[in-house]
Amino acid sequence: MKKSNGIIAYTIIIAIVIALIFFFQRSLYTQTNVTYSQYRSFVEEEKIAQAQIEQNAKVPTGSVLFFVSGSSTEYRVFVSDVNAELDRLQDNGIKVTLTAVKENYFLNTLLPVLILVIGISFVFVAMTGRMAAPGGGSGGGQSMANFGRSRAVMETGGSKKVLFKDVAGLQEEKEELEEVVDFLKNPNMYTSLGARIPKGILLVGPPGTGKTLLAKAVAGEAGVPFFSISGSNFVEMFVGVGASRVRDLFEQAKRNAPCIIFIDEIDAVARRRGTGLGGGHDEREQTLNQMLVEMDGFGVNEGIIVMAATNRVDILDPAILRPGRFDRKVAVGRPDVKGREEILKVHTKNKPLGSDVNLRRVAQTTAGFTGADLENLMNEAAINAAKSKQGYISQRDIEQSFVKVGIGAEKHSKVISxxxxxxxxxxxxxxxxxxxxxxxxxxxxxxxxxxxxxxxxxxxxxxxxxxxxxxxxxxxxxxxxxxxxxxxxxxxxxxxxxxxxxxxxxxxxxxxxxxxxxxxxxxxxxxxxxxxxxxxxxxxxRDLGHAxxxxxxxxxxxxxxxxxxxxxxxxxxxxxxxxxxxxxxxxxxxxxxxxxxxxxxxxxxxxGRELPEPGAEQTSLMSGMPSEGR
Structure with missing residues (x-):
């Protein structure tokens, strides 16, 4: 809201500046200009009551200002010889006054330009001053001075802290990451034996399997600051901005060490180098080079763990996958039946379930579902129960939600031949x-x-x-x-x-x-x-020139x-x-x-038996997509 108000204010200022310039230019020419032939006809027809000749002090040119009888409009005509016009007007009995006018170069030329320059300078100073004001922050990235700063958001836990108990269905993955948590809590126990903390952990798996949640749980269990950022936030159209943001991110992390940096969708910035249309020296590759240096270069990053998540590990640059940068690769796969049951318990913790709902059976019949899929399934079931004015979720609600999630809601109203x-x-x-x-x-x-x-x-x-x-x-x-x-x-x-x-x-x-x-x-x-x-x-x-x-x-x-x-x-x-x-x-x-x-x-x-009543046997769910869709 504040940002939009600022834009409106700047627009109004620019409009006022343009109006002032227009006003000063128009103020110099308040009279109605006529042609010389029109002026001669007024003189010959004796319609001019009185006139005033304005002569430039340096040249014989000037202008004649006159009023026509019966009109309040003042007319102006420019003439090349004011002396000849003076004689002509006097010969026709018209009262004439002669004034010498100095050209106001400042008013005519310099003042409009000066007003325009001052207005533009004011708007520029106001915008840069606002952007550089405190509050822009490294996370917002709103100021010109802060444009090259990291946009990572630091979380310190608090009441919304995520723990391993909040992550269901990933038992082996949690056990592997618990070593990192223990290292952050008790570093001396490991360093005394010559061990070093892993510098990087890459979480690899399909979308929706809980990679981001795992990273938050590690930070929550260890009780250390957690910097989270998306890989796409590093890359900008301006050269050098991504590398600058990488440097700033690690500088912030060093000031808050021990801490965890989490980069979601790291494939946006860490793709294999040398695969673009042009040369290899583009903005994304500069950003990746800086990240490689920060993770395992000449600098010392004691107490900083870099965690990243991706579902496209095949396109990452080999340099970032080597030990010393990402020491561990944790595969976060789709949960098995036991994991799905645990996930369903988490997502139904605050949902009233009917007596006919069997989460074990639901887990058995939802093979291939990720945690996100199961959460969506139960959410749709809750919505369906609310639409039916029920106070609980029934097995039928889950079944109907499964159809909606898998192939779309059934259209009973559609007319078919x-x-x-x-x-x-x-x-x-x-x-x-x-x-x-x-x-x-x-x-x-x-x-x-x-x-x-x-x-x-x-x-x-x-x-x-x-x-x-x-x-x-x-x-x-x-x-x-x-x-x-x-x-x-x-x-x-x-x-x-x-x-x-x-x-x-x-x-x-x-x-x-x-x-x-x-x-x-x-x-x-x-x-x-x-x-x-x-x-x-x-x-x-892969698309061009592949044999x-x-x-x-x-x-x-x-x-x-x-x-x-x-x-x-x-x-x-x-x-x-x-x-x-x-x-x-x-x-x-x-x-x-x-x-x-x-x-x-x-x-x-x-x-060949007698058919049961419709709907009498619906006791279980379908776990996969339908065999076909016509």
């Missing part, structure tokens, strides 16, 4: 049959033909039984088969196909190609990795092998669905009637 509903019902039934029949696939949890917010006309949700550390060749082949379930069902029933299987085809193709070029699962090509790693071509080099590591003949063989895998999977999907055609018809019919069925209903359809 009977033909489209029928096509979608058979499409999703095809997926469900393959999920149920194939031995390595998860069981079906929910089948729906209700359109969703992500543009899908329906979805089929499986229910994974456990976390998977790796994929087998059989499982990947079955994933491809399942992906073609909808397309095959459309072809068998309608004799035509739609665009609804486009995402399925894309996913199946990507899986088949990965099996061939990445995982060495092709008997035709052997156990060779043909993936374009691009280890030396960062960014631009494949294999020949055109091998590329042709790869394409042939990928097509073989796809064709065999499609044929197998068609065989299985043809064998279960009665299940396909019955499942599609039930979907058209109910729009959404669960595991118990689908099991009854497959076994």
């Amino acid at each position: 009977d033909k489209e509903k029928r096509i979608t019902a058979y499409h999703e039934s095809g997926h469900a049959i393959l999920f149920h029949v194939l031995p390595h696939e998860s069981q079906v949890h929910t089948i729906s033909i209700i359109p969703t917010g992500m543009g899908a006309a329906g979805y089929t949700m499986p229910l994974p039984e456990a976390d998977e550390m790796f994929m087998t060749k059989k499982r990947m082949e079955e994933d491809i088969i399942v992906a073609f379930g909808g397309r095959v069902a459309e072809e068998l029933i309608f004799g035509d196909v739609t665009t609804g299987a486009s995402q399925d085809i894309k996913q199946a193709t990507a899986t088949a190609r990965a099996m061939v070029v990445k995982y060495g699962m092709s008997e035709r090509l052997g156990t060779i990795n043909y993936e374009d790693s691009g280890e030396e071509e960062v960014f631009l080099g 494949r590591s294999y020949s055109e003949d091998v590329a042709r063989e790869i394409d042939i092998e990928v097509k073989r895998i796809i064709d065999e999977a499609y044929a197998q999907a068609k065989t299985i669905i043809t064998e279960h055609m009665d299940v396909l018809h019955r499942c599609a019919q039930v979907l058209i009637e109910r729009e959404k069925i669960g595991n118990a209903e689908f099991e009854a359809i497959f076994d």
Whole structure:
């Protein structure tokens, strides 16, 4: 608010300066100017009552000021010979006065320029004075003098201090960082044995896994100042600013040692050097060079630990990853089932839960979720419960939130034709049959033909039984088969196909190609990795001028092998669905009637039993994305 008020004040000052200049210029010419021919006509028609001739003291030129009879307007005409005009006016009986006028050079020329210069100087001084005033601070970076200072925010703990007990689901990671905390608390115990404190700790992992929270917990447990800054805050368009901010950051840290510096998204400033369009001497690389010097250069940074977080460790400069700078790399991965349960307990601590909510079961069925995903899931469940005017969160709220988080909210009000509903019902039934029949696939949890917010006309949700550390060749082949379930069902029933299987085809193709070029699962090509790693071509080099590591003949063989895998999977999907055609018809019919069925209903359809009541079996969650989205 103060900043906007200051801008308005400066704008008003500039407007006043411009108005003053305009006023002084206009004040010199208050009369109405006329042409010489108009003036002569006034003289000849004897309309001029009286006149005044103003003559310059040095030259015979001047001007005639006169009033026309019956008018209060004063007119001015410039003449080249004032003496001739004096005689002409007197010959026509007009009363004339002659005055000598000195040209006011200061008023006409210098004063407007002087006012403009003074106004601009005043605005500049006011702005720089305001910016340099106390309060700009190194964290705000608002002053011209402070422009090169660090924007890191220092936290000293207080009532909002984060501790390890507030970090759930990262047990091994916390144990590794507890050594650093102990070192900060009891340095003599380690230094007496010749050990030195790690200079840097790099937290590596997917987004949302809790890297920033871990860094705050380390500072909170150690009870030391915590400087936090984003990597993008170092880089500016002005040369030298980033390096200056790095120097200022470490100077502040030295004054508050022992302390922790945390740089979030360090890949914004520590990318590999020499990969830009031009030369290597750009602003980002200067900033990185200064950071390398500060972390392990000639300076002494006793008691300063640099922690950084990134999910792009592959693009970091090798110089910053070596021991002496980042001594430790802590992998912060997605939590396992035990970790997810602990995280859910943290995020439901202040949320009332219904008696039907089983956090253990929710954790088991949310494989692949990060801490941020689980927090968002429970927050959406709380919002859903509040909309339903409930005083607690039920299992149904969590299930509905899962659908909203995974594929978007269901659009019950969207009108679709009977033909489209029928096509979608058979499409999703095809997926469900393959999920149920194939031995390595998860069981079906929910089948729906209700359109969703992500543009899908329906979805089929499986229910994974456990976390998977790796994929087998059989499982990947079955994933491809399942992906073609909808397309095959459309072809068998309608004799035509739609665009609804486009995402399925894309996913199946990507899986088949990965099996061939990445995982060495092709008997035709052997156990060779043909993936374009691009280890030396960062960014631009990965896109331009990159040569494949294999020949055109091998590329042709790869394409042939990928097509073989796809064709065999499609044929197998068609065989299985043809064998279960009665299940396909019955499942599609039930979907058209109910729009959404669960595991118990689908099991009854497959076994030929009587269907249970709608919604009677909904007891668990879906943990992954739907098998496809039409």
